[in-house]
Structure formats: structure tokens, C-alpha cells
Amino acid sequence: MFKKPVNNWKTSSPLRTSDRKKLRLKVASSFSIDTAEADVLVPEGILSVKFKSHLNESGVAYLAPDGDHDPLWFILGKGTDAQQEDALIIPTVYTLWKNPKLLPFLSTPKAVIPILIGGADLMIPGVVHCSQSLNEGQLVSIRKYERIDVDGTLTPMLSPPLAVGRMAIGSDQLQDSGQEKGKAVYILHTWKDHLWELGSKGDVPMSEPIKIEGGEDINSEDSEEKEQKQEGDAHVSVETIAAAAIQSDSDSTKTSTYTPDEVSQLLRMSLVQAISQSLGPLPASAFPIPATIFYTNHILPNRPNYPVLILPFSSAPSDDLSSTDLPGPDPSSITIKTSSHKSLTAFLKSAEKSGLISTKAPQKHSAQTDTLVTAVNASHPDVQVHRSFATIGEAEAKAVRKTLREEEEKKQQAAASLELDIRELWKPHLNSVELFEAMSESPSNLYNLQEVRSLLSSYFATHQLVNSHDQAYINLDRVLTMCVVPKPKLKSSKNKSSSAKAESEPQAEVEFMKRDDVIKAVLDTMQSWYQVRNAGDDVLPKKGKLSPIQVVMKIRQGRKVSTLITGFEPFNLVAEDLSEDLRKLCAGATSITPIPGKPANSGMEVLVQGKQSKAVLDYLLGKGVPKKWIEVHDVIKGKK
Template sequence: MFKKPLGNLKTSAPLRNSERKKLKQRVSSSFSIQNEDSDVLVPEGILSVKFSTHLNELGVAYLAPEGNPLWFTIGKGSEDLIPTVYTLWKSPKLLPFLSTPKAVVPILVGGADLMIPGVVHHTSNLSQGQLVSVCKYERCDGIPTLSSPLAVGRMAVSSDQLVDGGKEKGKAVLVLHTWKDHLWGLGSKEEPPADVPIQTGANTAGSTEDTDESQDQPASVNSVTESLEDLSTNDRRSSGPKDHGNVQSSQNVTYTYTPDEVSTLLYKSLLQALATSLSNLQPSSFPITSTVFNTSHILPSRPNFPSLVLLPSAASGIVVDPREIDIDPREISIKSSSYKSLTAFLKSADKAGLITTKAPSKNSGSSDLFITSVNPKHLDVERHKPYVTLGEVEAKSAKKAKREEMAEKEREREKTGLDVQELWKPHGPSVGVFEAMGASLSNLYSLHEIRELIDAYITSQDLVNKYERAYINLDPTLLSCVSAKSQGKSKKGAEDNAQQEVEFMRRDELMIKIVDKMQSWYGVVAEGKEMVTKKGQIKPIDVTTKVRQGRKACTLITGFEPFHIDADEMSEDLRKVCAGATSVSPIPGRPAGSGMEVLVQGKQGKAVVDYLLGKGVPKKWIEAHDRAGKK
């Protein structure tokens, strides 16, 4: 909600004593806290400031005297108070919470909602729509830790859909505000308190020892972890048997790879690259420097879930689910391997027959090897079992983020853009139908309104065919309209024959016939202005790139006047955007007053379309044509 800067930010003003008392009462009643405790959360000198989000939602933020936002509301006149992360850092158990892995937190900060598979723990008995906080769950040196709340949102589902065997896809929390967003940025931008160790009370091994351990939890962290009392203690990502005496929970153990195991994983990464990206390279792509070879092919081919490819030796002899072993694939690097240097690793691969390398010339001043060829038909490559790579996951995430960004831009453009409506007015043969319907003959109607009037008339006159309900029986009024002679038909007998032959018609066809007999109009509504209607059929703006005067390409724009775009203003804007000459002139070959033509030098079709979209013109009302051909 606050991933973009706040708009219409007014000057903050201190609350009067009476207003502060009311705010304290709202906090006390909404969050069941003592009145004296609310003094910390609603301090003396608290300020209020009005703002709007990038979605044009109105809101009010309440700021501490030092400027940190403590509470906010969304919606005009809303009484629904929502605490900020600054407030939750003062009172971590103010809201029930969910925990999520460290890797998910940057995604939430980027504006995404928390998905169900990303929930590790959660407070019990959560209802849909309930306010919750989101904390980071991480294991540091084998000790599970929990951060202070880093996000605030509303439950998208109830907590019974988060347990094992429940719904495993979809959104868990609709995030409203996060650490590092623009609401947080109004304050001091301080970092959250340090993570604290917790005792999960997990009983995955079927023993009761954890209960005793939880009693030894340090008192200094009780203020943060007291809300764990009602926590759903089982890690949701575990899907294995629950009652194996020799099962060890990976939550309490940190697994790492030995240098030899890292070397094995790097070798598998090279095999993965040879089986995929390197196998498609043309011979002309070589030679490749070792640095580029490593960063472009080997590193992206590292397994995204290393434990599924190679189980750490530390887990040998223990029945453990590999999916529970959380090892960052980025830790698989040359420095962590037994090779220690990229050159040694590549020479080893050369010796194995996977690649061919060449040392740099003595005069080049470079220490990078050159890879001159690869062998994707090597026996090890053919035996290699493919897996999900780190590069694939990162590329998918980047693609999704880009799609969401483009969708957000499109939503903003639609919200602030022009509203173009096609309208029709009763005219000629259709007048009799609208008189029979009891509708005004001077009004302009949209397709939806025309359809509603026709449906109401059909129902009132009981015109649905009893034998074929998809058809409508035509009474004299409808028959007179749909059978009326169109322009261009001159024989009188054709109309009489049509009236004799047509007795019924499909509903959608009847609609088309009636609209065809009406007069076309259109309306364009600019933001903050009333609709301007004009007679005629609106046509898309034409953006055509063609060659003029020999080999000089130019881009011509016509038909923009109905969309409230001034020719001279657009010409000047495009001159700056396209960094080229522009001109305005009457459309050649058309009568005076038919409109203007804006010419932009060069092939600027895309730039012009982007400009028109930025002016609020819907995409469906822009037609781009490239008739310049290739140079």
C-alpha cells in the first residue's frame, strides 16, 4: 500500500487534548490494553497528518512528537486504527502474528502479499480480516530466532486453512504496511530491534523434552516471545511422518557443506549448464573468459534447493527430510570449495573432458583463462539429472515482479486516464421502438442501457418464443424497426418481402439490428471534468510510420482531437521526448476542419504510443501501423 510515496501530504498538526483522549480510548478498546499503557502508544504531543496513497485512497497518520508514525487509518472517515511497525516495536504482542522465512521478507517489503506456503508459524484462532503482524523466522547457528514485527496486514483466510492438510496455495495475509516502505520512511528510519532466540516448543520427535527446555527461555526476550504461547508449533513445511523416534528436526540444527561437497555441487552446476545453456551456444560464441563463463553459466546453474541434490554429510545417519534443510544456494562458491580458485576448478573440468581451456597470452596482462569449447555430449552430462536452478527461480521472480509492476502501471493509467464511451440516440426506424418502451428520445444510451430496455420490453410483451427460448417473436413495432429499408436499397418490394419472411430473431441479433438503426454518438470524460458528447462514431487515434521524401522516415498522428489532446501541445511534447523535429498541419487530402496531423521525424511509433498512454488514452483506442519497412 505504501510502496510508492504518499501523495497530497498535508502539514502535520498536533491533536487537541480532547482528540488525544478519544484516540487513546479507541486504542484501548480496539486492542484490549490498559489505559495507562496507551500513554506510551498515544503520547502527549501526538500529531496527525492527512495523505493519499498511490491508489488515491485517503488516509490519516498519527505521528509521535519526534515524527515516527504510530497509527494510521485508510478510507475517508475510517475509524479502523492500524498500528505501524514503530508501534509494534514498542509493543510486539499488540497483534497476533505469523512468521515467515528470511528470504520472504524482501518480497513483502517490495509490495507483495504473504502467501500461504510462506507461513512457518502462526497464532491460533485467527479469523479472516483480522489484523496481524508478520515476523521474520530464521535459524542462526542452530538457534531459531524471531524478529520484531516487520509487516502489518489482514488475514486473507482463517488460520484453519494454514495448518497441515489445509489449503496450500493462495494468499495468507494482505499486507498493508511494512518496514522500509514510504510510511515507515516518514519517521526516523531506525532499524528494527535485534532478533531474539525463541523456543518453538516443537514436538516433532514425539518427546516432551522441549517442554522443559521452553521453561529455560531467557526472561529478557519474554516481551517479544510471549505471543508464542498460542503458536501452532509445528513447522508447516514439514510433510513427513510425525512419530519417528529417530527423526531429528532440522529447525534445531544448522547444516553446512564441507569444501569437498561444495566442489561436488559446483561440478553438478557445470553439468547442468552444459546440458542447458551451454549446449545451445554457437561455435562463434567462443572463446569465453573464465569470469564470464562462471557468472553467466555456472553460478546461475547452482541448485536452488541444494539439499535435494546432495544431502550434507552432517545429516548422514539421521532420518531427516531434505526439504527441511535450509541452505542458501549462494553459499556454494569457489572460495568455499576445495579448489579455492576458479582457474583450478576449470582446469580440473578441462582434464575431465568437459571443456577446453586456453591460457591467456603473456602480453595480454590478464590472468583469466579462455574457454574455447564445451562438450555437452560427455558421458557425465548425459547421466546428469536436471534440477531447479537458482537462475531459473531468480528469473521467474524478476519476471513476476515486472508483470506486477506493469499491471500496477496499467491500473493507475486506467484510474487516471480518459473514459471513452460509445453512445447511441434513437433515430429513424428505432424511434418507434423507444416510444413503445417508454424511454426518452433525447437521451444518449450505452449498449448496456439499450440491452436492459430491450429485455424489459420483451418481458413485458411476453415475446420469448415458446418453442425456442433463444429466439424472440417480433411484434409489429420490432418488425418495423429491424425490417426498415437501409440506405442504398431502392426497391420497395424488398421491404415488404422482409416483413413477411421475418417472424422471430435471436436476442443478440435483434440487439444488433436495433442499434444499427440508431444514431452514433460518443462521450469522453477527462479526469475531474464532465463528459463531452459529440455526434458521430469515435475512431482510434492513428499512429502511422512511413517513408516520405525518399528515404526519410516519419511518424504521423491523426484523429486525436476527440480525446482532448491539443495538436500544438502534443507536437511540442514529442519534440522533447523524441529529440527530433515535429510539425502540425491540416490532414492532406481532407476538407478543411477535418482535423490536424502531427508529424514527428523518424521511426517514433513506440514513443508516440507511450506518450498517448501517458495522456490517459486507453490502449484500445490507439492503432499503430509501421509502413516504413526495414532499412
């Protein structure tokens, strides 16, 4: 919800004493705490501030009165008044750090927390433990699951709450061992998101971790079987592999870590991966590269995302457990500091000694103090035999693409909800009346294109008019001929006898036509109607043919460029509102006049100074006008 900056914070103001009391009572009743606890969580002088999220969703945040104004509570949606009975008041992580037991919780492995902060929801495979009797839609907190050395024993522990969300399913479904896909929690707010950054941004409380007591372990059964399926597949999702790597509390509490020499080996493999994938194809002009940039932009992103699948632990226990049966370290912990080299210079010298790269030391008395990487050896034997693996950089890029895709889908859904419902309709008229009566349909009704097609197709089939030699053609009977075949026109009809002759003149002899041509000819004989309405509105259809809005750029009054908009009235747009909105949007003068050369009451023309077709197009789309109903013409260049 707050993965992007909030775009419209209003001015904060202290709550009135009466409103603060109502908020305190609501907090006490909603979270089953006494008045004294609620008094601490809703302090005197608490501030309220309205906002709109990056998805244009309204909300209210309640801020602490002193210091950095830590956000304490927030409400989302139209019911943003805490006094409303149906308003859902949500605690922030700042509030949950004061009272961690305010909400029931779910736990997830350490590797999943950055994904949640990035804007993703918590998936079912990423749940390790959950409270009992949770209902769908219930507010919950998310805690980090990890094993900590307590008196020489690795004990499962929980961090303070790091996220707040709503249950996507109930805990009974979550505990179903057959339920392995889907979302567990819709995340509303996390540690380090833009709402959290509004406050003091303090460290996570360093209080003693809480031992897991009660509740249910999720994904603890069959974890070994899951890992066997994942072994060898470097592109398993982070959520799945993180959840599958966690053993249950009854399993062995042994774990394994990489030695400094193994970290050095993984860093060297990352360098080989970088040379193979990105550095090798670079031209010579791309070098030299400063050592810190070389390390940050090329080595770190190419670290293996699942190192345990690339380099098994040499420090595995001597019993029946293998190294891949134990939780591996966070791949981001594979750094120079945890390696045997300890410094980037030493690592680069080692890589140069093995022939992978060439370096150059900075000159004395030079402003450049960083070692330079002057070349890489793409023909090195290790590079030639290297097999690519899934990297941290690829995983991060995939997460970013997924986030962008989800945002784009939300934007499209939001735009679709605002888009006008435009329907083209037709009514039987003149020659088509007899045809619709023959189809047992009322000639006084309005029909859309799909209905006309369906009725004609049924008529063709019922009267066996489909051509037996080519089904794309329709044989014309008398009724169709009278409707779709035009009568011949005489050159002169000066007297009654010639007029009578024209009426008695037979129509042109046409035995068959293409199916699409028949449908088009029938539509041409019918009256055009249209209906334009917002979602849920009940608007009567109007007679006439609906034409697209015309946005024309042309030169007027000598050399002045102007943008003219006409034909907008059928789309529920008012000239005065359109002119005023475009004046502010384009920061230029606008005017309204009757359309030149057209009869009175045929519509108005809005003029905007300057070449503003892009701004006008975006404005009309924002008003719900579909793009197919907007035509832009550039008369200045003589192009459409």
C-alpha cells in the first residue's frame, strides 16, 4: 500500500478532545484492550492527516504529537472517519512495537521480509507459523522467523512485528497440507515503507526475542521432500525455497554456514559469471572500471541466488544430514568482509594472479585513489566451461518487473472502472422494418451490433439461405432483396407517369451477396442511435450517429498554433468545464465559440492556445472516453 510515496498529504491538525476520546474507545473495543493501554496508544495531542495513496485511494493517518510524529494508526478507503462503525482502524509497526500482542501474527523466514517490503503479499509457502482461529479478512502482524543461539542451542525465535496485513484465507485453509499455492496475507503496511519513513525511522526494538508458544506450524511437514524437488532448479521462487528450507521445531536444530574460504570461492564464481554474461561482451572502450564500481555493479549482482545449490557446505555435520538439508545463509551475506580476502584489493589481486582480470594501481599524487580494472579475460578456461546460475540481480530484476506489472494491471483496472460505457444501437427503419417483422422481432426496439448479427444468422439458417457452394455468401430471398438491394433511379421524374414507372420498376437482379456485406447493408437501412453512460447510471438512448471527438491542431490568425476540440457533448462533457480544466492543465488561454460553418445548436468548439493534443488526449482518456472515440489531426503539417 505504501511501497510508493503518498502523493497528496494534507496539513496535519490535532484531534479535538471529544474525537480523541472516541478514537481511544474504538481502539479499546476493536483490539480488546483496557482504557489505560488505549490511552498510551492514542496519546493526548494526537494529530490526524488526510492523504491519498499512489493508487488514489483516500485515507487518514494518526500521528504521535511529539518528536518525529511517528504514524500510530491509519484508515483506508471511503470510510476514513474513525467514528464510523464500519471504519477499520489499522495499527502501524510503530504501535505494534509498543504492544506486540495487539494483533495475532504469522511468521515468515528472513529471506521473505525484503520481498514484503518491496510491495509483495505474503504467499502460503512463505508462512512458517500462524496463530490459531484466524478468519479471512482479519488483521494480522507479520514477524520474522529465525534460529538464534541461546546457551549453545539454536532455538526458533520471532522478531517484533515487521508488517501488517489482512488474511487472504482462514487459518484452517492455511493449515491444510494440500494448499501450497496462493496468497496468505494481503500486506497493507511494512517496516521501511513510505508510511514508516514518515516517522522517526528508528531501529527495530532490540528486546529479547519471543519464543514461539502455541499456534500451528505451517510448511513444516514434508520439508525434505520439497527440498528434493527444488534441488537442481535454480529458478525456484524465493518464497517457496525460503519456506521449504525451514525445519520444524521437532527437527534437528543444527545449521551450517559457509567458511571464509567458501565465501571467497563463491565470489570468484560470481566474477566468472559476470565475465561470461556481461563483462566479456563489453568493448575495450568500456575500460578501465574503478574497483568499487566493478565490485558493486558486476560482482555483487552476479552472486548466486541459491548458493547451496552451487557450492555445498564443507562444514556439514557428519551424521546422515547432507548440507542441502540445512538452512543456507542469506545470499546477500556473501561479501568481501565475510571472505578470506577481507579487502577488495586483495580479492582483485587474487583474480589477476589467476588470469581472470588485469588491474592498474592508482598513480601517486593522483586524485584517483581507486584501483582500476583495465580488462577481463573472456577466453579464460574457467569462463569457457562456466555454467550459468540464477543470480541475485536476476531475482531482484524479476521482482521489480512483477511489481511494475501488478501496478500496470491495477492502473488498467482503475481506468476500466472509470471508462464510459458507450453503445452503438440501431432501430429498424423503412426497408428493414419488413425484415425484422419476418424475423418475429419488434421494429420499435433498439438493437446492438451483436444482436443484429445473431438475428440475421438465425434468419439465414432458418430460411436455408446459406450458399451451398460457398458459405461466405448468402442467397437473397424477396425480403432481403427489398432491404439490401437499392432500387434503380430514373434520370427524370417530371410527371406522375414517370414516378409511377419508377415505383413499378423491378430492383436490380442480385441473387447472392457476401454475409458481411448483407449485414452492413441491413445496418445502413436502419436508424442510428447511441447510449453513453457512466458505470451504474441509467441513461436513455439518443437518436443519431455517434462520431468521435475531434482534436485538431491548426494555425489560426497568422502564425499562432491552436488546438480545437469539437464533438465532445455526446460524451457527457460540458464546454465550460472542459475549457476551464484545459486552461489549468495546459497553462494557456482557452475560449468557447459555436462551431464555425455549422447550424446553431450543433455544438460548441473549445480552443486551447498552443500545440496541446497530447494534454487534451490524456485529459479525455482520464474522463473515461475510450481512445477509439478520439481522433487527433495535425493540420499544421498536413498529417493525420
